[in-house]
Amino acid sequence: MHAATEPVPYIELQNTLLDVKSIEALWCYRASSSLPQLILPDGRMDLVAHCLPAEDGVLTRVWLALAGPADQPGTLNAIVGQVSVGVRFRIGWGGLCLGVQPAMLRNRVMVGRDVVRQTGVRAEPILEATTVPALRDALVNAVHVITNRARPGPTHERALAAIAEMQAAPPGERRGWVRHDAAPRTLRRDVLVAAGLPLRSLAGILRFQRAMRLLKAGEMRSLGELALEAGFSDQAHMTREFRRFGGFTPSLPQAAPIVG
Template identity: 70%
Template sequence: MNPAAARAPYEELPRGPLDDGHVEALWCYRSASSQPQWVLPDGRMDLVAHCLPTEDGALSGVWLALAGPCDVPGTMVARAGQISLGVRFRIGWGGACLRVDPAALRNRVLVGREVVRQTGIDADSILKAPTVPDLRDALVAAVRAASARARPGAGHARAMAAIEVVQAAPPEARLQSAQDGVASRTLRRDVLAAAGLPLRCLAGIVRFQRAMRLLKAGDVDTLGALAFEAGFSDQAHMTREFRRFGGFTPSLPREAPIVG
């Protein structure tokens, strides 16, 4: 039996030298089949190296993808046996580290040479990696170098201050305080430049993701309690946002891998 086949399809790996302030997770996803995988929006950006390992562990092909911030659900189709190694940036940091415009990548995925062209990362060691461990190390090194070059300005700092506030639960109660002290037009521009999504949309995604975690953990007994704990104004509000961000109602959520 192949040891990799016994592992969970998705796992988060130690981040090692990656900047904790910029990077949320280093993850690995192993596809057992070519069935589409449901992907839910989380407002983040992911740089992903996909590969097809052979039976002896060598890589027969490596290609890059850059997933922009999403506010709609989608699907990812992977080849059977494909391994994907990804770096998930914290909200607001993908664009700053990779020097791309997050708003231009909203609900988009760049693939192959276009990733290198737009980000300018040194991809040679990634694309030529002989094994999965080498690929992981090359991806980490490339992201670490990109992260070290990030030089965000005052607008990014204002955006991140507001984003950090709405990420505190419950987000709806804190959305107004995130906007205090900054002209609304200025803050809208700053947040779009940093994260690629409006602040109110990000607050909704944070609320939706919190509700999904509560459902998965089984920490609530009723949908009314779920709406309250996640920060929705009421159950109807929660149902609308579940349909918007997940394409389903909170009574019967689909199983979804956490992939970019």
């Protein structure tokens, strides 16, 4: 089996200020080439500050991007030397914190002034930052403000609980969301509104991401063992899901940042 290697330029940074209930990671990516970087769907939303540092480290350009929840693979076309600092929201929290409808951003990336107009983020300190550390701190401070004021209502709380149970359920087991008092159709609607993706798609994405983490670890002896451990019904099912969410097969995985 081939191990799925993660590109070196992507790292997750220490996060001591942001609320772990709503924020999954603070991350940084530095483009070392002009080749498109594969981005795998993970069901999350990311608020990203892109910048171009000069040789002395001073930023010559800063712009914002908001990546919506995706159920398709995408690519990042970056400039060599471009640095991106991002905040990844937990599934179901991005739209609530940012004041946008996740479904409207499905498989889309909002860029530039539209991000400022459509969200509650105070963008001035981010856009005026002159160094990467200052940019990171400004982004963290801005997200800290919006997460502190985010208050999920009862239906959103129910969706968040269902998503959390789905993520915690052992691979292959029937998902915990069926235990809720709400009718399955109501709960599926709540999850769609909160996360911007159908619950079934979310389950497939989580299964795919788990399989990619196992591939990266290189501990599976066969594709059949990988399919079983990741929660697929069989190897053929895993191959279909890899083609859907990654555009490749598990026997020939491509390098991409992997959540978790």
